[in-house]
Amino acid sequence: xxxxxxxxxxxxxxxxxxxxxxxxxxxxxxxxxxxxxxxxxxxxxxxxxxxxxxxxxxxxxxxxxxxxxxxxxxxxxxxxxxxxxxxxxxxxxxxxxxxxxxxxxxxxxxxxxxxxxxxxxxxxxxxxxxxxxxxx
Numbered sequence: 001x002x003x004x005x006x007x008x009x010x011x012x013x014x015x016x017x018x019x020x021x022x023x024x025x026x027x028x029x030x031x032x033x034x035x036x037x038x039x040x041x042x043x044x045x046x047x048x049x050x051x052x053x054x055x056x057x058x059x060x061x062x063x064x065x066x067x068x069x070x071x072x073x074x075x076x077x078x079x080x081x082x083x084x085x086x087x088x089x090x091x092x093x094x095x096x097x098x099x100x101x102x103x104x105x106x107x108x109x110x111x112x113x114x115x116x117x118x119x120x121x122x123x124x125x126x127x128x129x130x131x132x133x134x135x136x
Contacts, residue, residue: 039087043126046089049080050123053099057119060103061112074103080122088130095122 056073059065065073081096095118102115 039130042083042087043089046080046083046087046092047123047126049076050119050126053077053080053103054116054119054123056103057112057116060106061109061116070103070106074100077103084126088132089126090131092122092125095125 053073053076056065056069056076060070060073077096077100081093081100084090084096085093099115099118099122102111102118106112106115
Protein backbone atom coordinates (compact mmCIF):
# COMPACT_ATOMS: atom_id res chain seq x y z
CA UNK A 1 0.00 0.00 0.00
CA UNK A 2 1.38 3.40 -0.94
CA UNK A 3 1.82 6.29 1.47
CA UNK A 4 -1.21 8.01 -0.12
CA UNK A 5 -3.34 4.89 0.33
CA UNK A 6 -2.34 4.58 4.00
CA UNK A 7 -3.20 8.22 4.60
CA UNK A 8 -6.61 7.73 2.98
CA UNK A 9 -7.38 4.74 5.19
CA UNK A 10 -6.14 6.50 8.33
CA UNK A 11 -8.17 9.60 7.48
CA UNK A 12 -11.38 7.60 7.58
CA UNK A 13 -11.84 7.10 3.87
CA UNK A 14 -11.62 3.32 4.20
CA UNK A 15 -11.24 0.78 1.42
CA UNK A 16 -13.31 2.81 -1.08
CA UNK A 17 -10.95 5.75 -0.68
CA UNK A 18 -7.97 3.46 -1.27
CA UNK A 19 -9.48 2.12 -4.48
CA UNK A 20 -10.53 5.50 -5.84
CA UNK A 21 -7.79 7.65 -4.33
CA UNK A 22 -10.38 10.10 -2.95
CA UNK A 23 -11.94 10.85 0.40
CA UNK A 24 -15.64 10.86 1.05
CA UNK A 25 -16.56 14.16 2.76
CA UNK A 26 -19.87 12.71 3.98
CA UNK A 27 -18.06 9.79 5.61
CA UNK A 28 -15.57 12.19 7.19
CA UNK A 29 -18.42 14.31 8.58
CA UNK A 30 -20.20 11.21 9.86
CA UNK A 31 -17.02 10.07 11.62
CA UNK A 32 -16.56 13.52 13.20
CA UNK A 33 -20.19 13.49 14.39
CA UNK A 34 -19.81 10.03 15.91
CA UNK A 35 -16.58 11.06 17.65
CA UNK A 36 -18.22 14.22 19.00
CA UNK A 37 -21.14 12.14 20.31
CA UNK A 38 -18.75 9.77 22.09
CA UNK A 39 -16.86 12.73 23.60
CA UNK A 40 -20.11 14.35 24.77
CA UNK A 41 -21.27 11.14 26.44
CA UNK A 42 -17.88 10.68 28.11
CA UNK A 43 -17.97 14.26 29.39
CA UNK A 44 -21.46 13.76 30.85
CA UNK A 45 -20.35 10.49 32.46
CA UNK A 46 -17.27 12.21 33.91
CA UNK A 47 -19.35 15.05 35.33
CA UNK A 48 -21.56 12.41 36.94
CA UNK A 49 -18.48 10.75 38.40
CA UNK A 50 -17.26 14.09 39.75
CA UNK A 51 -20.69 14.71 41.32
CA UNK A 52 -20.39 11.30 42.97
CA UNK A 53 -16.94 12.23 44.27
CA UNK A 54 -18.38 15.45 45.70
CA UNK A 55 -20.91 13.37 47.65
CA UNK A 56 -18.16 11.06 48.92
CA UNK A 57 -16.06 14.09 49.94
CA UNK A 58 -19.00 15.53 51.87
CA UNK A 59 -19.43 12.26 53.76
CA UNK A 60 -15.69 12.18 54.41
CA UNK A 61 -15.73 15.70 55.83
CA UNK A 62 -18.25 14.47 58.37
CA UNK A 63 -15.93 11.63 59.32
CA UNK A 64 -18.36 8.98 58.13
CA UNK A 65 -16.49 7.47 55.18
CA UNK A 66 -15.31 3.88 55.62
CA UNK A 67 -12.01 2.66 54.20
CA UNK A 68 -13.97 0.60 51.66
CA UNK A 69 -15.86 3.71 50.54
CA UNK A 70 -12.60 5.66 50.32
CA UNK A 71 -11.21 2.95 48.06
CA UNK A 72 -14.31 3.08 45.88
CA UNK A 73 -14.06 6.86 45.62
CA UNK A 74 -10.35 6.64 44.76
CA UNK A 75 -11.18 4.13 42.01
CA UNK A 76 -13.84 6.47 40.58
CA UNK A 77 -11.30 9.31 40.58
CA UNK A 78 -8.79 7.01 38.85
CA UNK A 79 -11.28 6.12 36.11
CA UNK A 80 -12.22 9.76 35.68
CA UNK A 81 -8.56 10.78 35.36
CA UNK A 82 -8.04 8.35 32.50
CA UNK A 83 -11.23 9.20 30.69
CA UNK A 84 -10.78 12.96 31.04
CA UNK A 85 -7.29 12.76 29.57
CA UNK A 86 -8.48 10.62 26.69
CA UNK A 87 -10.96 13.32 25.71
CA UNK A 88 -8.61 16.31 26.08
CA UNK A 89 -9.34 17.46 29.62
CA UNK A 90 -5.71 17.48 30.68
CA UNK A 91 -6.05 19.78 33.70
CA UNK A 92 -9.05 17.76 34.91
CA UNK A 93 -6.89 14.64 34.66
CA UNK A 94 -4.28 16.21 36.95
CA UNK A 95 -6.93 17.27 39.46
CA UNK A 96 -8.59 13.84 39.37
CA UNK A 97 -5.22 12.23 40.15
CA UNK A 98 -4.88 14.50 43.15
CA UNK A 99 -8.43 13.62 44.22
CA UNK A 100 -7.56 9.94 43.92
CA UNK A 101 -4.51 10.42 46.12
CA UNK A 102 -6.43 12.47 48.68
CA UNK A 103 -9.18 9.86 48.98
CA UNK A 104 -6.47 7.28 49.60
CA UNK A 105 -4.58 9.37 52.14
CA UNK A 106 -6.93 12.06 53.55
CA UNK A 107 -6.64 12.39 57.28
CA UNK A 108 -7.92 15.33 59.26
CA UNK A 109 -10.16 18.29 58.51
CA UNK A 110 -7.57 20.12 56.41
CA UNK A 111 -7.18 17.16 54.05
CA UNK A 112 -10.94 16.83 53.60
CA UNK A 113 -11.26 20.56 52.95
CA UNK A 114 -8.56 20.28 50.28
CA UNK A 115 -10.33 17.28 48.78
CA UNK A 116 -13.62 19.17 48.59
CA UNK A 117 -11.88 22.11 46.89
CA UNK A 118 -10.25 19.76 44.38
CA UNK A 119 -13.56 18.12 43.52
CA UNK A 120 -15.13 21.56 42.93
CA UNK A 121 -12.19 22.45 40.69
CA UNK A 122 -12.60 19.14 38.87
CA UNK A 123 -16.27 19.85 38.17
CA UNK A 124 -15.44 23.35 36.93
CA UNK A 125 -12.77 22.03 34.57
CA UNK A 126 -15.06 19.32 33.18
CA UNK A 127 -17.72 21.92 32.39
CA UNK A 128 -15.25 23.94 30.30
CA UNK A 129 -14.25 22.98 26.75
CA UNK A 130 -11.40 20.46 26.54
CA UNK A 131 -7.86 21.76 26.18
CA UNK A 132 -7.25 19.34 23.31
CA UNK A 133 -9.70 17.88 20.88
CA UNK A 134 -9.26 14.86 18.65
CA UNK A 135 -11.78 16.54 16.35
CA UNK A 136 -9.51 19.48 15.48
